[in-house]
Amino acid sequence: MPMPFLQSPSPGLLTATILVLVSGPAFASGGTGIAEQYLDPARRIMDHSLSSVDGWHKLEELCDGIGHRLSGSPRLEKALNWAIAKMKEDGQENVRGEPVKVPKWVRGRESLTMHSPQEYDIAMLGLGMSVGTPPEGITAEVLVVADEKELEAAGTAPKGKFVLFNNPMPAYDEAKGSGYGSAVRFRHKGAQLAAARGAVACLVRSVTAKSLRTPHTGAMSYGDAGVRIPAAAVSIEDAEMISRLCRRGERVRLTLKMEARDEGMVDSANVIGELRGREKPEEVVVIGGHIDAWDVGHGAHDDGAGCVMAMEAINVLRKLKLIPRRTIRVVLWTNEENGLGGGREYARAHAAELDNHIAAIESDSGCFAPKGFSVECADPAREELASRQLAEIVRLLEPIGATKVSRGGSGADISPMKPAGVLLMGFSVDGSRYFDYHHSHADTLDKVDPKHLQQCVAAMAVTAYVLADMPDRLGGPPTRSPENAAADSHPDH
Amino acid sequence: MPMPFLQSPSPGLLTATILVLVSGPAFASGGTGIAEQYLDPARRIMDHSLSSVDGWHKLEELCDGIGHRLSGSPRLEKALNWAIAKMKEDGQENVRGEPVKVPKWVRGRESLTMHSPQEYDIAMLGLGMSVGTPPEGITAEVLVVADEKELEAAGTAPKGKFVLFNNPMPAYDEAKGSGYGSAVRFRHKGAQLAAARGAVACLVRSVTAKSLRTPHTGAMSYGDAGVRIPAAAVSIEDAEMISRLCRRGERVRLTLKMEARDEGMVDSANVIGELRGREKPEEVVVIGGHIDAWDVGHGAHDDGAGCVMAMEAINVLRKLKLIPRRTIRVVLWTNEENGLGGGREYARAHAAELDNHIAAIESDSGCFAPKGFSVECADPAREELASRQLAEIVRLLEPIGATKVSRGGSGADISPMKPAGVLLMGFSVDGSRYFDYHHSHADTLDKVDPKHLQQCVAAMAVTAYVLADMPDRLGGPPTRSPENAAADSHPDH
Numbered sequence: 001m002p003m004p005f006l007q008s009p010s011p012g013l014l015t016a017t018i019l020v021l022v023s024g025p026a027f028a029s030g031g032t033g034i035a036e037q038y039l040d041p042a043r044r045i046m047d048h049s050l051s052s053v054d055g056w057h058k059l060e061e062l063c064d065g066i067g068h069r070l071s072g073s074p075r076l077e078k079a080l081n082w083a084i085a086k087m088k089e090d091g092q093e094n095v096r097g098e099p100v101k102v103p104k105w106v107r108g109r110e111s112l113t114m115h116s117p118q119e120y121d122i123a124m125l126g127l128g129m130s131v132g133t134p135p136e137g138i139t140a141e142v143l144v145v146a147d148e149k150e151l152e153a154a155g156t157a158p159k160g161k162f163v164l165f166n167n168p169m170p171a172y173d174e175a176k177g178s179g180y181g182s183a184v185r186f187r188h189k190g191a192q193l194a195a196a197r198g199a200v201a202c203l204v205r206s207v208t209a210k211s212l213r214t215p216h217t218g219a220m221s222y223g224d225a226g227v228r229i230p231a232a233a234v235s236i237e238d239a240e241m242i243s244r245l246c247r248r249g250e251r252v253r254l255t256l257k258m259e260a261r262d263e264g265m266v267d268s269a270n271v272i273g274e275l276r277g278r279e280k281p282e283e284v285v286v287i288g289g290h291i292d293a294w295d296v297g298h299g300a301h302d303d304g305a306g307c308v309m310a311m312e313a314i315n316v317l318r319k320l321k322l323i324p325r326r327t328i329r330v331v332l333w334t335n336e337e338n339g340l341g342g343g344r345e346y347a348r349a350h351a352a353e354l355d356n357h358i359a360a361i362e363s364d365s366g367c368f369a370p371k372g373f374s375v376e377c378a379d380p381a382r383e384e385l386a387s388r389q390l391a392e393i394v395r396l397l398e399p400i401g402a403t404k405v406s407r408g409g410s411g412a413d414i415s416p417m418k419p420a421g422v423l424l425m426g427f428s429v430d431g432s433r434y435f436d437y438h439h440s441h442a443d444t445l446d447k448v449d450p451k452h453l454q455q456c457v458a459a460m461a462v463t464a465y466v467l468a469d470m471p472d473r474l475g476g477p478p479t480r481s482p483e484n485a486a487a488d489s490h491p492d493h
Numbered sequence: 494m495p496m497p498f499l500q501s502p503s504p505g506l507l508t509a510t511i512l513v514l515v516s517g518p519a520f521a522s523g524g525t526g527i528a529e530q531y532l533d534p535a536r537r538i539m540d541h542s543l544s545s546v547d548g549w550h551k552l553e554e555l556c557d558g559i560g561h562r563l564s565g566s567p568r569l570e571k572a573l574n575w576a577i578a579k580m581k582e583d584g585q586e587n588v589r590g591e592p593v594k595v596p597k598w599v600r601g602r603e604s605l606t607m608h609s610p611q612e613y614d615i616a617m618l619g620l621g622m623s624v625g626t627p628p629e630g631i632t633a634e635v636l637v638v639a640d641e642k643e644l645e646a647a648g649t650a651p652k653g654k655f656v657l658f659n660n661p662m663p664a665y666d667e668a669k670g671s672g673y674g675s676a677v678r679f680r681h682k683g684a685q686l687a688a689a690r691g692a693v694a695c696l697v698r699s700v701t702a703k704s705l706r707t708p709h710t711g712a713m714s715y716g717d718a719g720v721r722i723p724a725a726a727v728s729i730e731d732a733e734m735i736s737r738l739c740r741r742g743e744r745v746r747l748t749l750k751m752e753a754r755d756e757g758m759v760d761s762a763n764v765i766g767e768l769r770g771r772e773k774p775e776e777v778v779v780i781g782g783h784i785d786a787w788d789v790g791h792g793a794h795d796d797g798a799g800c801v802m803a804m805e806a807i808n809v810l811r812k813l814k815l816i817p818r819r820t821i822r823v824v825l826w827t828n829e830e831n832g833l834g835g836g837r838e839y840a841r842a843h844a845a846e847l848d849n850h851i852a853a854i855e856s857d858s859g860c861f862a863p864k865g866f867s868v869e870c871a872d873p874a875r876e877e878l879a880s881r882q883l884a885e886i887v888r889l890l891e892p893i894g895a896t897k898v899s900r901g902g903s904g905a906d907i908s909p910m911k912p913a914g915v916l917l918m919g920f921s922v923d924g925s926r927y928f929d930y931h932h933s934h935a936d937t938l939d940k941v942d943p944k945h946l947q948q949c950v951a952a953m954a955v956t957a958y959v960l961a962d963m964p965d966r967l968g969g970p971p972t973r974s975p976e977n978a979a980a981d982s983h984p985d986h
Contacts (some may be wrong), residue, residue: 060741064734065610075611117558118568123934212705212935213790237937241557241791244938248553297706441616442705444730445737
């Protein structure tokens with residue numbers, strides 16, 4: 001039974017609002033009429049979601065009870081078992097873990113100390129997948145560069161030194177977005193660039209625009225570099241201090257100690273649970289997030305909330321007895337942060353049924369006010385058609401403001417399904433604060449507004465329900481891409 | 494020679510602005526005409542201050558080169574010597590350290606670990622002057638209360654437990670200010686309150702409204718409590734997590750380890766330097782801040798910047814050859830944070846000349862956009878008169894927006910001079926961000942805008958110059974308070 005709204009307009013008002021919206025001229029003239037057919041279930045789903053505390057309780061259990069959960073850690077194991085147990089409790093079908101091999105990278109103890117002009121503990125976090133240092137650490141002078149160009153201009157100066165990439169991430173901009181995409185490259189490949197110039201270790205300014213002496217970790221890569229040097233992120237404050245000192249001509253000496261180590265590949269799993277379709281159960285709408293998280297904070301926004309949105313979306317639908325024509329499958333991918341093992345394995349293991357994947361929706365941008373969805377497809381024509389159809393469907397979400405549809409960009413975990421022609425969708429939320437917390441000790445539950453979680457669950461549940469239930473397939477019949485055809489003929493690659 | 498403005502209107506424009514302001518009807522009708530007489534030097538001081546990088550270089554040396562500096566630490570010793578050397582280099586007179594005994598409290602290593610429902614390192618900082626724990630730490634369950642009322646209602650529940658005061662500091666409000674004054678009481682006396690109920694240790698939510706898992710330390714006091722229990726601040730995030738867990742009925746067990754110890758009283762000093770007056774050198778305008786800082790971050794806003802504003806104010810005046818009628822004395826007090834030893838000792842050692850203290854101005858609210866001054870005096874009539882006169886004088890600061898004069902409240906270090914009837918003034922700045930950084934690892938130089946430092950130096954230099962040079966004494970002739978008369982007859986108490 002739908003419960004009354006707690007933090008939203010009354011159900012009656014909401015229904016009236018949607019009616020006006022979906023029957024307006026713009027909608028009626030070019031539309032397929034899909035949205036009109038789902039006015040009632042959309043209202044019921046939103047009513048229920050916006051008054052339910054079930055999602056919040058799930059996120060509390062995950063964040064406060066288990067906490068962060070890096071691939072290969074006992075905490076991730078606990079989280080996988082928790083998610084399976086929760087979905088079984090909720091009465092979901094085919095609840096299981098699907099085996100995935102993941103890397104086990106262990107941080108160990110770590111420190112970065114400045115020796116001159118003062119003895120000072122630098123706020124740092126080793127980068128994920130970095131090698132460690134010898135037990136006595138690495139002691140050297142530091143050279144600060146802003147970017148690749150300055151590194152090149154430094155000639156042989158980096159040899160035997162720490163290289164610090166002090167490249168600031170711009171503040172969030174409503175039009176341009178976060179600026180993360182560009183600044184993050186030094187975290188990814190800084191160690192390769194610095195090692196090529198003879199540096200003994202790589203330091204990067206944390207990829208964030210706000211800091212209270214807050215280091216942010218994240219994955220780095222050695223590519224095929226012959227020499228692997230340790231890499232760590234330092235807080236904005238410390239990057240700026242070291243830069244100021246060097247500009248003044250001080251020789252800044254540091255000691256980096258990292259016990260970081262690679263313990264090889266270990267067992268993990270993608271967690272799956274389903275709301276089986278009533279007519280075409282073999283056709284699937286995938287919704288999900290990644291269950292692993294960096295080994296700091298709670299992994300609340302990244303991506304505990306994304307997992308809970310998906311788990312709770314089918315919980316709401318089942319409670320309301322809204323069983324769609326097709327199956328809605330929750331997938332909680334493992335190992336997004338440092339390998340994408342879960343996403344790759346899901347696409348591999350389910351290659352034979354990807355033609356039956358109507359869409360795959362990932363939420364991995366945190367839990368803030370919902371904005372809408374992005375649509376991505378290997379076939380541009382399907383992407384175009386699907387995004388137009390979706391733009392109509394999400395008018396149902398006008399009461400919670402999630403009506404924006406954009407093209408391109410979806411989610412890391414679903415990206416391995418792109419070559420098979422699957423329609424990929426990314427859930428979009430207000431992006432102004434995500435990178436303040438991302439990969440830091442500050443990605444904790446208190447940063448999530450319970451009201452936003454309710455709204456995100458509502459948006460995910462309505463959208464998944466309509467896509468799984470509407471008579472025609474979103475974006476029209478599937479197309480096979482050449483990559484997919486190739487993959488099919490060599491199923492083991 | 495005045496240098497051109499770098500980040501402000503041109504000197505010509507500035508002069509025109511001041512002329513309009515100080516010769517307007519409101520000013521002319523009720524005024525003493527003081528401001529008109531200082532138009533030219535005020536313009537020159539502002540011109541110079543707003544284009545000089547000398548203050549910024551001083552603050553860089555203090556923050557980056559020496560860093561934090563708690564009473565009794567070798568770093569504070571270094572900072573005292575640095576300040577003396579700097580003022581001598583600047584050509585100041587009577588530069589010296591005046592001996593002060595200060596407590597040496599040492600933090601040592603410390604940690605707070607949650608054991609259930611998950612193993613989690615809590616972000617914490619022991620409170621200043623707290624006792625430590627036994628080496629094995631203190632392990633107990635935690636009881637969360639919001640305030641004194643909830644503690645009382647808990648009856649005997651706190652016995653044998655940690656008490657966590659989870660009392661939120663309200664966000665900054667333009668009208669009401671910071672909310673620090675009320676929330677800080679649990680940091681001060683929480684340990685007394687909790688010990689009285691049989692608690693084994695006291696935890697307080699950090700006194701700040703913003704956090705990226707940022708603990709804030711500060712002084713606590715045992716008063717005359719018979720039992721002294723350790724006390725520590727935890728981040729907002731962790732206070733909220735523990736509170737959520739307890740609300741859900743979890744029994745949260747913690748282990749607190751603190752090596753904190755009191756190493757007794759040791760030698761320190763107030764640093765003094767003067768711009769000697771040309772006519773009445775025995776009459777003194779004191780300006781200053783406190784040179785000690787908590788043992789985290791750089792002590793940039795609290796109160797390195799306040800020290801530099803004062804040092805730089807007389808540096809600017811001397812460079813411009815603006816030697817006032819009376820002496821301007823820079824005092825950099827020691828031990829403001831955990832004892833007020835410097836402030837007390839200055840008032841005691843200079844008791845005989847306090848009648849000749851025209852005013853004492855402290856800057857200890859950080860370095861942000863300057864707003865004006867508060868005025869405080871044991872004699873309300875003098876406070877009233879002085880604040881009216883000051884309101885005219887600070888119209889000279891209109892180009893930098895520092896024209897607000899309020900009554901009551903000045904600075905901790907100058908407060909011991911209040912009983913002697915000295916006119917006390919607090920330098921006011923934009924207070925919206927100070928407590929985001931205060932007493933935390935994030936009080937670092939990057940949080941200071943160089944332009945604000947220039948403006949604050951300008952405001953301090955103009956005001957000190959006018960007060961030291963104007964023919965009549967601010968607030969009229971001094972009055973002796975009964976407390977001061979009593980203090981004079983018992984000079985050793």
